[in-house]
Amino acid sequence: MNGLELLVLGRTLMKLGSVAMPALGDESLPASVRSVLIDVTQHPDSSVGEIAARTGFPQSHVSASIARLQEHGSVVSSPDPRDRRRTLVRPNPDAKPAFVVVTGEPADDVLLQALRDPRALPEVRTALQTLYRHLLPPPSPAD
Template sequence: MNGLELLVLGRTLIRLAGVAMPVLGSEALPASVRSVLIDVSRHPDSSVGEITARTGFPQSHVSASIARLEEHGAVVTTPDPRDRRRTLVRPAPDDRAGLLVIGADPADEALLEAVDDPRALPEVQAALQTLYRHLVRADPSG
């Protein structure tokens, strides 16, 4: 695989991820903002730095996403009682904005639409899981 093929594959995976991510409420938020919300719902009371490490987004993007989600009432932020310089983020206790996320849906439907032969889906899923395992840093929170 050369660099161009890797770039095309990466862009294709980004497009598929955007299709596979839940839409969340009445406003279609960008997939990257939805990713931050999904991470917060899976890891409540995380710091911005922890969310940054898990999602791989720049800290400025994570902070901007959290601000946007807070405006929508999807998350709440509080100072960390152990270190008041840090901000902790958790899902909002109510679902005023209709953005509550329990977790991301599997990408099976988006992948199924993308493959030429539906019988290839298990092979594609296995290949993607292998790539994820080898190329994505392990979750630092354990």
């Protein structure tokens, strides 16, 4: 696989991932911001740095996303009691039900629509899990 093929595959996977992500009751939130919200929901009381490490987004993007999600009413933040220089982010317990995140939904339906041969789904799923395991940073010990 050459660089162009890798880039095209990556863009295709990004588009599929964006379609597979829940809308969270507000279509105006881009997939990258929804990604941060899903991570916060799965890992409450995380710092910006921890969220950035898990999502692969730069800290500046995570900070901007958190600010947008706070305006949206989806998350709240507070100083870390152990290190007041850090800010911890968690889902807003008072968020409207439409903004509650249901996580862990498989992307099989979206993958099936994209595949030329639906019988390839198990092979593609295995290949994607292998890439995820080898290319993304390992989870932190707290995960």
